[in-house]
Amino acid sequence: MSEPLLRVIDLKTHFRTKASWMFGERQLIKAIDGVSFDIAPGEVLSLVGESGCGKSTVGRTLTHLEQATSGRALFEGRDFLVMSPIEFRPLRREIQMIFQDPFASLNPRLTIEQTLGEPLFIHGLCKTWDEARAKIAVMLETVGMDPLVMKRHPHEFSGGQRQRIGIARVMILKPKLVIADEAVSALDVSIQAQVLNLLKKLQQDSGVSMLFISHDLGVVRHISDQVAVMHEGKIVEIGRKRQIFEAPQHEYTRKLLESIPRVKIGKEVA
Amino acid sequence: MTASIRALKTILRGSDHMALLEVQDLEIAVRTKGKLLPVVEGVSFDVDDNETLGIVGESGCGKSLTALAIMGLLGGTTVRITGGNIRFDGMDLLTLSEGERRRIMGNRMAMIFQEPMTSLNPVYRIGDQIIENIRQHQKMTNAQARDRAVELLSLVRIPNPSERVDSFPHQMSGGQRQRVMIAMALSCDPKLLIADEPTTALDVTVQKEVLDLMADLQTRTGTAIVLISHDLGVISETCNKVAVMYRGRVVEAAATENLFAELAHPYTRGLLNSIPVVDSDVDWLEAIPGRVPTLEEELTGCAFHPRCALVTKLCATIVPQETEYKPGHSVRCHFSGKVAP
Numbered sequence: 001m002s003e004p005l006l007r008v009i010d011l012k013t014h015f016r017t018k019a020s021w022m023f024g025e026r027q028l029i030k031a032i033d034g035v036s037f038d039i040a041p042g043e044v045l046s047l048v049g050e051s052g053c054g055k056s057t058v059g060r061t062l063t064h065l066e067q068a069t070s071g072r073a074l075f076e077g078r079d080f081l082v083m084s085p086i087e088f089r090p091l092r093r094e095i096q097m098i099f100q101d102p103f104a105s106l107n108p109r110l111t112i113e114q115t116l117g118e119p120l121f122i123h124g125l126c127k128t129w130d131e132a133r134a135k136i137a138v139m140l141e142t143v144g145m146d147p148l149v150m151k152r153h154p155h156e157f158s159g160g161q162r163q164r165i166g167i168a169r170v171m172i173l174k175p176k177l178v179i180a181d182e183a184v185s186a187l188d189v190s191i192q193a194q195v196l197n198l199l200k201k202l203q204q205d206s207g208v209s210m211l212f213i214s215h216d217l218g219v220v221r222h223i224s225d226q227v228a229v230m231h232e233g234k235i236v237e238i239g240r241k242r243q244i245f246e247a248p249q250h251e252y253t254r255k256l257l258e259s260i261p262r263v264k265i266g267k268e269v270a
Numbered sequence: 271m272t273a274s275i276r277a278l279k280t281i282l283r284g285s286d287h288m289a290l291l292e293v294q295d296l297e298i299a300v301r302t303k304g305k306l307l308p309v310v311e312g313v314s315f316d317v318d319d320n321e322t323l324g325i326v327g328e329s330g331c332g333k334s335l336t337a338l339a340i341m342g343l344l345g346g347t348t349v350r351i352t353g354g355n356i357r358f359d360g361m362d363l364l365t366l367s368e369g370e371r372r373r374i375m376g377n378r379m380a381m382i383f384q385e386p387m388t389s390l391n392p393v394y395r396i397g398d399q400i401i402e403n404i405r406q407h408q409k410m411t412n413a414q415a416r417d418r419a420v421e422l423l424s425l426v427r428i429p430n431p432s433e434r435v436d437s438f439p440h441q442m443s444g445g446q447r448q449r450v451m452i453a454m455a456l457s458c459d460p461k462l463l464i465a466d467e468p469t470t471a472l473d474v475t476v477q478k479e480v481l482d483l484m485a486d487l488q489t490r491t492g493t494a495i496v497l498i499s500h501d502l503g504v505i506s507e508t509c510n511k512v513a514v515m516y517r518g519r520v521v522e523a524a525a526t527e528n529l530f531a532e533l534a535h536p537y538t539r540g541l542l543n544s545i546p547v548v549d550s551d552v553d554w555l556e557a558i559p560g561r562v563p564t565l566e567e568e569l570t571g572c573a574f575h576p577r578c579a580l581v582t583k584l585c586a587t588i589v590p591q592e593t594e595y596k597p598g599h600s601v602r603c604h605f606s607g608k609v610a611p
Binding site: 188194264 | 328329444473474475476477478481500501502503504506507508527530531540541542543544545546547548549551552554555556557558559561562
């Protein structure tokens with residue numbers, strides 16, 4: 001395998017709860033407790049697990065939204081967890097995040113043009129609005145939207161359309177790594193399928209690496225190359241997609257796979 | 271009563287006796303900007319003891335409103351029942367007085383809501399909340415009701431029920447809270463249980479436990495269940511019969527095994543094809559194009575026609591009636607059973 005784009009080594013993120021006036025004692029919560037994985041260029045690694053397993057904290061730690069307690073994370077060989085906010089800034093363009101809630105992740109007061117244009121100027125990818133608008137128009141078409149929507153505000157769009165805009169905002173920066181945290185979980189099944197297809201197509205066409213965080217094993221199987229199953233802050237099993245789904249080794253992985261309700265198609269069940 | 275409704279009634283009931291719950295031609299509308307917009311149109315189904323009916327559809331299809339209408343919980347909102355009947359155990363629920371309604375709700379008919387985090391009162395102990403419901407409907411002393419609450423908690427497999435009865439909701443996990451909700455719903459041995467997305471907020475392993483628990487309770491008590499879900503997997507595993515809803519109408523209904531043996535409505539097929547499955551690999555999902563039309567958008571003909579691969583002029587002009595596709599399988603489509611080339 002080639003040099004990984006992202007290498008995470010024994011990452012730990014611990015939180016201390018606040019002491020309440022009544023129950024004293026601050027508690028230590030080990031949200032991530034020694035997680036290691038590699039993502040090769042152009043590959044999709046999924047982190048899958050149930051609520052509270054720490055999968056979202058991994059994404060948040062890797063984007064400096066949480067402070068790591070210990071461990072290292074190398075992006076193209078450089079440890080970026082120890083970087084100061086200023087040192088990290090250039091990497092922010094290359095490591096982008098898609099969030100779960102399409103209703104909360106777009107600024108309601110900005111037009112789509114402003115939402116997509118702002119990062120272009122911040123990262124110095126454009127000098128003039130004409131240049132920016134041209135890029136935005138192309139990007140909107142890529143995510144299956146009419147460039148004419150540029151002048152509108154987020155409230156005019158459905159959940160699926162907003163998630164497309166969220167994806168456009170990320171992809172317009174041509175990142176090398178996209179972290180998608182439950183990016184399709186809030187969508188209805190028929191819309192989820194559209195957005196999932198779009199995400200997979202964009203990933204394949206652009207060759208971006210992706211850390212895909214999800215609780216939905218069906219979605220994970222559809223989009224991943226590698227899968228890591230998390231439980232209580234640790235990765236209990238990691239491997240190629242086929243291996244995890246067809247020959248799961250860990251008891252917890254098997255339990256997860258068995259718990260999924262399945263549609264029984266055909267007459268044999270009658 | 272039109273022939274098609276009669277056909278559907280025989281389909282969903284199987285015989286001619288009065289079912290426990292009979293919903294007939296239910297019409298619900300929401301008042302916005304002085305206009306009445308229909309949100310549920312001509313929905314009919316029935317459920318009997320020991321049966322689980324699954325209602326499946328995406329957001330905005332009217333499945334939750336149907337449940338709220340049955341429970342009489344639409345009062346005080348801009349949503350109105352504008353037509354049809356709901357009969358429960360021979361009584362017409364839509365003409366009951368407030369007092370009569372109160373005697374039935376929570377007692378012979380109970381509901382479980384989607385959000386276990388917000389449906390319990392955070393400032394009361396869970397035991398007290400269960401006791402309140404029991405004493406509302408049954409002559410029991412506080413001590414007797416408390417014993418019953420402990421018994422119910424152990425029935426829904428809460429560990430250490432005699433201690434946990436004094437817990438506050440925040441001291442329990444999501445799965446436990448949903449089990450408390452089930453215990454509360456079951457506290458007066460209801461004949462009908464309506465569960466609106468009862469496991470959607472839960473993890474898969476917990477979901478399995480809660481669904482198994484509901485099935486187990488049904489075998490013991492014979493309660494009729496209406497299970498509302500967007501998840502075809504959940505419906506397929508737990509229901510005897512299924513009604514698929516799209517934009518306020520039941521578009522396909524049948525016994526579960528008949529429905530999944532042969533999906534006759536293009537929407538049902540599209541819904542199934544949209545789900546990424548865990549047991550096999552596909553390169554691209556067959557997504558349904560477009561989106562569910564909003565309430566404000568006026569539609570002629572079949573509500574699904576703008577997204578349908580089989581669409582013709584007929585679909586865009588005439589609303590398809592319910593027709594019997596196969597015995598025990600009704601479909602609302604001009605081209606039921608046909609697959610796009």
